[in-house]
Amino acid sequence: MPKYLVQASYTPEGMKGLLAEGGSGRRAAVQQAVASCGGTLESMYFAYGETDLYCIVDFPDPLAMATVAMTVRASGALQSTATPLLAVEDIDEAAKKAVAFRPPGN
Incomplete structure (x- = not known):
């Protein structure tokens, strides 16, 4: 399942709820x-x-993460970001793939 790092900061109203x-x-x-x-x-x-x-x-797919993120943010209790996390093995696989890329000026 896709894994995410969620970072959040409470609004003053959200912090009152936490307290x-x-x-x-x-x-x-x-x-x-x-x-x-x-x-x-x-x-x-x-x-x-x-x-x-x-x-x-962990979520079954990116849409599930988006659904929760939109619902939580709409509450106004906090601001958040969700960063997709990749396993070491995912990076190994990505590093093996060819990309057709030409830097500017080349």
């Missing part, structure tokens, strides 16, 4: 949202700084 529910409550909510689209939550960490939350999630 009310605690981390365990938010983890349960994330697990439920991810599972509702056929995915699994591999790991979840809170941080402080510009980014408040880091998650590694």
Whole structure:
């Protein structure tokens, strides 16, 4: 299954919800949202700084990730990015493929 790194920052309203529910409550909510689209939550960490939350999630396809991302962002509780993650073996396979590319000026 495709794997993603999700980074999120809470809005002030979202942070109020986190303070009310605690981390365990938010983890349960994330697990439920991810599972509702056929995915699994591999790991979840809170941080402080510009980014408040880091998650590694697996989804059956990119559309499932998009569905969850759009729904969560539409809530206004947080801003997020989802970065596709590639396994070492995926990079090995990609490195073997030929690409028809000519740099500018050549």
